[in-house]
Amino acid sequence: MSRGNPCIGGHNTEHTKSTMEVPKTYKDSLVVYVNGKKICDSDVDPDMTLLSYLRTKLRLTGSKYSCGEGGCGACTVMLSNYDDQQKKILHYAINACYTPICALHGMAVTTVEGIGSTRTKLHPVQERIGKAHGLQCGFCTPGMVMSMYTLLRNNPQPNTADIEESLVGNLCRCTGYRPIIEGFKTFTESGCCGNPSACLQPGDEYNDMVSGLFTPSDFAPYDPTQEIIFPSELQLNDKYRSGVVQFSSSTTTWIRPTTLKDLLRLKFEIPDAVIVVGNAEVGFDPTVRKLQPKILLSASRVAELLQIDVSDDAITFGSSVSMARMCEVLKKRVEDLPSCNGQTYAELLNMLHQVGDCQLRNVSGIGSHILSASPLSDLTPLLMASRTTLIVASLKGGSRPLSLNSSFFVNYRKTCLTKEEVLVSITIPAGLKNEYFAGYKVKKQVHRRDKEVSMVNAGFRALLEGKTNILKEASLIFGGIGPTVVIANSVSEKMCGRKWDEALLKDVQHMLGTELQLSPQGGMVEYRRSLLRSFFFKFYLKVLNEHCERMSDSSLSDSDRPVLLDVEKLPSKSTQLYQEVPTGQPQSDPVGRPIILESACQLATGEAVYCDDVPPEPGELHMALVFSTRPHAKIISVDKSAALSLEGVRCYVDATDVPGKNTWPAENPLDEDSETFASDKVIHVGQPIGGILAETQDLARKAAKLVKVLYEDMDYVLSIEDAIKRNSFFQHVRHLEGGDVAAELEICDHVLEEEVYVGAQSHYYMETQSCIARPQERDEILIIAASQNLHDLQMSVAETLNLPANKITAKIRRLGGGFGGKLEPAKHMARMCAVAAKKCAKPVRLSLGRDEDMQFVGTRHAVLAKYKVGWSVDGKLKALQLELLLNGGCTEGPSSWIADKMVAHSCNTYKVPVYDIKARICKTNISSCGSMRGVGTPKSVAVMEMIMDAMARKSGIKPEKIREINLYKEGDVDNVNQELLDIQNLRRCWDECLQRSDYYQRRLYIDNFNNKSRWKKKGLAVVPLKRCIGFEVPFLNQAAALVHIYLDGSVLISHGGIEMGQGLYTKTVQIASRVFRIPAERIHINETSSDKVPNSTPTAASSGTDLYGNAVRIACEILMERMEPIIYENPKGSWEDWVGTAFMRRISLSASGFFKYPDIIGFDWNNLKGSKGQYYFSYGAACCEVEVDCLTGDHQLKRTDIVMDVGDSLNPALDIGQIEGGFMQGYGLYTLEELRYSKEGKLLTKGPGMYRIPQIGDIPSQFNVTLLKGAPNKVGLYSSKGVGEPPLHLAFAAHLAIKDAVSSARADAGLDGQFRLDSPATPERIRLACPDEFSNKLNNRTVLDCEFFIRP
Ligand SMILES: Cc1cc2nc3c(=O)[nH]c(=O)nc-3n(C[C@H](O)[C@H](O)[C@H](O)COP(=O)(O)OP(=O)(O)OC[C@H]3O[C@@H](n4cnc5c(N)ncnc54)[C@H](O)[C@@H]3O)c2cc1C
C-alpha cells in the first residue's frame, strides 16, 4: 500500500530569512535511561557527546575514547528505543563518540558497566571474551563486548558471519582478533568446542600436542531472558517521543521536532539551522563547529521522514530511515522479487554492507548520506544509476520532485536544496528486465575523509534491447574523481545503440581515459584511472555473463570468469598447538598452562582503570597543547590573549615556565636539540609550543586553537629522497664490513643491484598518550602516566622541574597498548604536564586526541634500501652490499640505536660470507621517529627477504629453495660474531612450517589456479625468522622486583615492568606461584610505581618477562630460602602456618630480587670485535597464501601457518596471543598501513578514517599457530623465550605471497622475472604492478604519483 509523499503548502519561496533566530518557547530536561537508571538533566550541553557525558558527567569510564571519529568502536554502547513505525523495541550498537547526548532524549543506553560486573556477575559475553583470551591490553574490549552484546540482544544465536559483521567497526591492535571470534563463536548454534584439534586433518602427526586454549564447558550458559528490560516508562508512554523539545547552552541549541510540519516551520524560521540525523557528518564538519550560535534540528524522530513505502515498482524511504533499516527492507525485497527486478536492490544491499560499520549504519540516515554530497559516497553512484528520485519540501514552497542527477550536486559537498528545504523521501525504482546494475569500490580502503585522499567507486547501469545484445540505455557514474560524483554522460551516450562486445569495451576504455578528467586532488591519479577502467571491465563481463551468454551471442572465457566472484572471505577457522606440561607437574603449578590474564575480568567489565580513567581530584585542570603548524620555522610571537579571555581558562604554559631543563641537547652538537616546549623555533608539525589550562578538556582544546603563533618559515625536508638530495643526515653512521665485497661481487655468477622501500608505521595503540600530574606536599609530585618506562620519565621530570628524583613518584596500573610508542613521547607528556601542575599548583591532566597523538608521536622509520647482491649459480649467497637509509625525523633520538640493530641483524636467517652493510639516518622535519615493536629489524628483515625473493626470481630458483640453501647452520655465527644458540630450531621451524602448511601441494594447486585465471591470482610464500631478544645495550638488561608476604599468606608483587597487554603481570604471578607453591589467586600485583621499585629499565625489546620474571623469581626464592628451615620443621604445615611462624621468629617477609643477563657485553662497533651482544635468539617460520584481485589491487589473506620457537612456553595462551597479534600488526605494516604527509609537512593519515590498521575482516580465513615442541631454552626463565616482537616479522610472508600472485599476472602480460614491489603492498602498488590494457605499465614506488602526498 502506498502512502505517497506528503505534500506541504504551495510553491512560494519569497519568505527566506537570512538571520538565525532561536525559538524561545521550549526548554526541557533531558531524560535518558543509563543502565536501567533514569537520568533527568536540566543542564545538558547540546555540544556534548554521549561519550563525554558517560565518562565525565556520570563517571562511567568503561566506554573508551580512542579515535573520536567513529572509526574504532572503542566507545560502542547499546541504544534502545521504542520504534513507533515498527511498534517494537529496537536495540542497536552505536558509537558514543559522535552521538550527541541530546539525541538520546527518551531512549535507554546500556554500557559495559550495565551488563555485568566483578562485584555481581559477569555477563556471558564478558566472561567468554576473557576466558577465551580475547583481550590483551583490554582497551578495545568494552567496545567489543557491547557490539557482541547488542548482536545477541537482537539475535540470541548468531552465526559466525553475523559475529564478524557486527565487529567490523571494532578495532583491536593487540589480539589479531582470532581469539575474540573464537570466544564469541561459542554463542553460535554449532558453537565451538574450544578444541581446535577438531579442525585438524585426520592422520595429523602433531596430535601429541595440546590444542585448545579454553574449555567452553566452563562458561556460564547464555540465557537471553535474563537481560535488562527496556524501561516501561519509555515503552508505554510517548511523552518523550512526541512534541518538540529543546536543549540549550550559551552557544548551542538542539531542537527535536517530531512532525514534518514542525521541521519545515523551524527550517523556515531558522534557515541556517543544521539538520542532524546520525551526526556522522555534522559532528565532524568544521564549518558547523564554528557556527555561533549553533542551532541543530534533529530529524531522526520526524515521523514522516521515517516512513517506508514498498510497492511493486519502487520503494520509497523517508529521508531519516537509517541505512541499517534500509538493509532490512532491501533484503526482504530481494528475497520476494524475481531476480531481474531485484537486481538494483541486491546491488544496493551489497554496497550498503560496505558503508562504514554497523554502528554507523544504525544511526545514519539514507537522506543525510545523499545530502552529505560526498564525492566519495559509495551509495550515490548506484542510486544515480538506478534513476532514484527525491521529494524535497519547504514550508512556503511546498514539495517538489527532483532527480538524483548531475544537477542535484552543484559543487563539493553542495546540493541544489535551498536553505529552507528539507529532503522528505527517496524513491528507488525496481529493476527492469534486461537491465543490469553493479556498484564497485576497492574494499580494502576505508579512506573516507575525501578532501585529502581519494579512491574511486562506481555505479553502472545497462539496459539492453530484449533478445539482443544492443544497448538501449547506459549510465556510468563515478565517485572520487572530482569534487562531486560524476556522470560520464558523453561516454554513456556514445555507448547507446551499440552491441555489447569487445569493440564496445575497447572504445569505452579509451573514452574513460580521454573524456573523464581526474582531479589531481587526492593524488594516485594513475591508480584511480586504472580503477575506472577495471571497474567497467568487471561490469562488461557481468553483463556478458548474465545477458549475452543467455542470448548465446558471445561468452566469457574461462580465465575471465573468476572476475565475477568477489575475493572470497570464508568465516575464519584456526588451530593452536602447544606442548603439554611435563608429566608430574602439580596441578597447582600454573607455569606452562594457558591461564587467563590476571585482570581479564576487570578488562571485560570496563572496571579496569587506565590513566585517563583515574577519577579527577578537586580543582583538577585540563591541559591542551598548542602544536606547531609548520615543519621548520622561527617562532616570532605567540598571542594567547583570545584564549585566556575565555571563562574557565586559567593560564598558558610554555618554555619560560620550565623551572629546570627545557632543552635536551643532542649528543652531537650539529644535531637538533629536543625541547619540552619549543622555545624559539619549531622543527616539525605537531611539536608542542605551549599549553592552555582550563576547567574542562573541551574548553582547553577550544582555547588552544585560539592561540596565534607567528612564524618565519625556514627550509625543510620531509622524505628520504629529499634528504638525499639535500644531504641532510645525522652524524651517526653505522658500518659493518666483512671481507672484500667489491672483489667478491666481481666473481659472482649472478649480481643484482636494486632499491627497495619499506614504509613507516604508526603505533596506533588504542589508548592515546595521557598523563596526570599532581603536586603533593613539600614539592613532591605524583605522576600517573601511560608510559613504558617510569624510571626514565621520573628522571626527566626531576630535571625539568629542577627537583631531586626522590620527590617524583611515577606510577601506572596498565597501558592500553604501547608497542614502543609510550617510551620517549610519554616522557615528553609527563614533563609538560608536570611543568603545568607546578605553575598552577593544581593537578593537571593531559590526554591527546587521536589526531594530535599521531602527529606528535614519531613513527617507525621508513627505510630506503640500496643493495647489490651476488650469488652462485646454485643459489648460494656470496656477497652483499647494503645501504639502509632511515627517515629519522627531526632529532636523532633512538634512531642511532635502531640503525645499529638493523645493521647487526640485517641478514635475518641467512649466512652471507662477505658483506658491507651501512645505515645512515636522514634528518627531516617530521616528528622524531622512534622505537616500535621490533625496533628496526622488521625493516631489515623485510629488505633481506625482498633480496632473497629478487635473487630467486632473477635466477629462476624456487624462492623456498634459495632460502633453504642459505639458512644458518649449527656452528655458524652471525655478522656481529654472535653465537647462534639453538640454531637447529630454525631449521625445525622451517621444515615443520612447510609440512604443516602443506606447502608443496598447495604450490601445485595455486600454479594450476593461476594458469586458468587471468585477473584473480593466488600467491604463496614462506619466510624464516631469527630474532634477537633483549637489549644490545648491556645496562638495560637489568631488573628489580619487590615481593611482600602478608600474615594471612597473601602475596603482593611489585616490579618495574609495565603491563600493556602482553601478560607480564600474569606471567610474574605464575612464576611466584611456582616458587611459593601456592595458588595464583593468592598472589596480587596492583601497579608499577617508581617508589616501590626504583631505576627500572624500559619494558621493551621482548625482554619484560625474562628480566622482571627473573627478578620476581629471585625475590621469591630469597623468601623461600628464609622459610626453608620452618618448612623443614613442619613439612605438613600450611603456607599460612609457615608465614605465621616466620613472622613470630622475626624473619623478614619482604624481599627484593635483582636480575641481570649474565655475560652481556655488547658488540664493539669501533673495532668490529665479536662479543656477546645478545642473550639468545627466537626462531620461527610462516607461510601465507593470498588471493589478489589484479583489477583493483585488493587482496585477501587466505591462510597463515606459523611455527614459532618460544622455548618452553610459560603460558601458551599468552604466547600464542602475542604471535597472532604481532603477526597481524606486521601484516598491517607490510600490506595496509601507509603514512602520508602533505607537502607542508602535516600528517594526513592521522585517524582510522585515513590510516588503515587491520580489521576483523583482514585476518586469514585459516590461521594456524604451532609452538615448536621440545625446544627448551637453556638460558631462559624456566626454559622459555621472549615472544613480543619476533612474530611481527613473519607477516612479511603475506607481502611476498602478494608479490607471488602479482608475478603470475605479470607473466600473463609477458613480463617475467624480478620486479620491485615496495612495502606496504597497498591496493595502489599492487594494481600498478599488474600491467594490463587498463593500466599504464607502472611498477614501482618512484612512479607512484607523489605530487599530492609525501611518503616519508
Ligand atoms: C566512521 C565513518 C565511516 C564511514 N564510512 C563510509 C563508507 O565506507 N562509505 C561511504 O560512502 N560513507 C562513509 N561514511 C560517511 C557516512 O556514510 C555519512 O557520514 C553518513 O551517511 C551521514 O549520515 P548522518 O545521518 O550521520 O549525517 P548527519 O551528520 O546527521 O547529516 C548529514 C547532512 O545531511 C543533512 N540532512 C540530513 N537529513 C536532512 C533532511 N531531511 N533534509 C535536509 N538536510 C538533511 C544534514 O543537515 C547534514 O548536512 C562514513 C562516516 C563515518 C563517520
Ligand code: FES
Ligand atoms: S569510534 Fe568512538 S572512539 Fe573511536
Ligand code: FES
Ligand atoms: S586488546 Fe584490543 S586493543 Fe588491546
